[in-house]
Amino acid sequence: MxxxxxxxxxxxxxxxxxxxxxxxxxxxxxxxxxxxxxxxxxxxxxxxxxxxxxxxxxxxxxxxxxxxxxxxxxxxxxxxxxxxxxxxxxxxxxxxxxxxxxxxxxxxxxxxxxxxxxxxxxxxxxxxxxxxxxxxxxxxxxxxxxxxxxxxxxxxxxxxxxxxxxxxxxxxxxxxxxxxxxxxxxxxxxxxxxxxxxxxxxxxxxxxxxREPLLIGLLAGMLYGYARYRNGDGKIGIAIIIAAAGISLAVSPPYALLMLAVVLVGLVWEVQGRHKAQWVGVALVVVLGLLALSLTVGAWQKVTAGSSPNPLALVGAWISDGARFELFKLERGSGWVQLLFDRTPEWANIPMATGNGLVQPFFPATLMDSTSLPLPRAIGIARGLGWFLLLPFLVYVPFAALRGAGWRSLQTYLTLVVWIVMIGASYRLAGDQWDNPRARAVFLAPQMALAGWAWYHAREVKSPWLLRSGVLVGVASLLFIQWYAGRYYQTPRLSLFKTVGVLAVFAVVFLVGAVVLDVVRARREARLTTDAPEV
Incomplete structure (x- = not known):
């Protein structure tokens, strides 16, 4: 009572x-x-x-x-x-x-x-x-x-x-x-x-x-259902996944399809064999995935004139044709991108645009931009700072997950999911600074899950590599801040190619030095352990 x-x-x-x-x-x-x-x-x-x-x-x-x-x-x-x-x-x-x-x-x-x-x-x-x-x-x-x-x-x-x-x-x-x-x-x-x-x-x-806030919440709900399933609460876990997927179908069938694929592959990757599978529930999830694919193809055919009825061909055309169009917009909209593309082989254009997308919104650019009004500029700075604070965790976590948890672990699987989504969004949207971060933000829950695990894992094992990832991102930011400061305020600066070159040299020297330092420390600790008297 x-x-x-x-x-x-x-x-x-x-x-x-x-x-x-x-x-x-x-x-x-x-x-x-x-x-x-x-x-x-x-x-x-x-x-x-x-x-x-x-x-x-x-x-x-x-x-x-x-x-x-x-x-x-x-x-x-x-x-x-x-x-x-x-x-x-x-x-x-x-x-x-x-x-x-x-x-x-x-x-x-x-x-x-x-x-x-x-x-x-x-x-x-x-x-x-x-x-x-x-x-x-x-x-x-x-x-x-x-x-x-x-x-x-x-x-x-x-x-x-x-x-x-x-x-x-x-x-x-x-x-x-x-x-x-x-x-x-x-x-x-x-x-x-x-x-x-x-x-x-x-x-x-x-x-x-x-719609992205709804998708962020729905994916978080599906992952919670996945966690309930992997911990042995199969019926409730599957029910949560199905409920979230059903709502996702109404909001965005393509994202519903992608999120269901994440869950289903995760069941095979990490959960399979732990306990008796709820096959009826899994079958319903598969059916929802097929429905999501059907709705996605139907919606895309309405906006793509003369498109193929073949789902795989339609998806392939949406990815490749869309990437070429976004690449064209990127080159037309930026003078320094045109300069960069003119001085590099054509085959390198898409990889460079994809790499550019991985750092959008680009914090140094938003910080130094003098052409924007104060309110849009403040919003851009906040967006860029948030992404650059998260980026060191996502750079560190692939190595930490493989070494600390194993390749069949949830950490490794989430790392693959997050990086595939990040690279895929950057490729499809050719480094766009608005649609690309929005697409990436839908997977905020797994990104923050990895960041939280990486933070406490690094502290637990006393790994210096999370801090080193932060140093790399920080130095890169400072180098590009000086470049953008020169662009907007006419201060002395290195050229773009020299800035990239200095960053590349620093990264190589810093990483090699860090590895050598770790090897020396490991050998010293091993020698001290060997020389210690037996008790």
């Missing part, structure tokens, strides 16, 4: 927080009069916080995890409010989305289409059958239209979908913690949870009317 009362008190407090959050958003929302949308915001806030409370209790999260969830939700809401209020005055005056309070063009178009759909006397399911150009899959269009039609039919309130995305951001924090805690331990889980909560790219996406 006492336990029931405590649970009821906890639930009441959480719902109260949700109502207060909704009232605050209603007060600060620049749309209409202050508090005019209080009922819509408080209802959505209360329902969202109730979902967070239920997920927190279900996964057995500690009280300390609540702080990460709260920060995730609050950051996304306040950044969203700041963009709504600040972009019309501080954004680009010739940008229609900025003047309307949207950071992304996709968010602007999709949200307007959702509002128009909500105003029409047609079923909301038309979002799936008559896909708008802004959302060829229809899932987010349907969800936003449902929110507008039920909660705000008389006033277009773009912050309502942002509230939804902020709540999903909190769920992503919870499920990431649950996945890492079950797979590794609670300490890396907390590291990963905070990473998902504050990672700038995820915060910016979650503060906008974008």
């Amino acid at each position: 006492e336990r029931h009362k405590d649970r009821l008190k906890s639930l009441t407090r959480w719902i109260g927080v949700g109502v207060a959050m909704g009232l605050l958003v209603a007060l600060l929302d620049p749309t209409g009069k202050p508090f005019s949308g209080w009922l819509a915001y408080t209802f959505l806030g209360a329902v969202g916080v109730l979902a967070l409370w239920g997920a927190w209790r279900w996964i057995g999260g500690p009280n300390a995890l609540v702080a990460a969830v709260a920060v995730a939700v609050i950051l996304r809401l306040f950044v969203g409010l700041g963009l709504r209020a600040g972009l019309p005055a501080l954004g680009y005056p010739d940008s229609e989305p900025h003047q309307a309070g949207y950071f992304y063009l996709d968010a602007y178009r999709r949200d307007l289409d959702a509002w128009r759909l909500a105003q029409l006397s047609v079923p909301l399911t038309d979002a799936f059958s008559d896909q708008a150009e802004s959302d060829q899959y229809g899932g987010l269009l349907f969800a936003s239209g449902l929110i507008y039609r039920t909660l705000s039919p008389s006033e277009h309130r773009p912050m309502l979908p942002v509230v939804m995305n902020a709540i999903v951001g909190g769920l992503a924090v919870l499920f990431t913690w649950g996945f890492v805690k079950l797979s590794f331990s609670s300490k890396p889980g907390m590291f990963a949870a905070w990473g998902v909560a504050v990672y700038p790219e995820a915060v910016l996406l979650g503060a906008s009317q974008m």
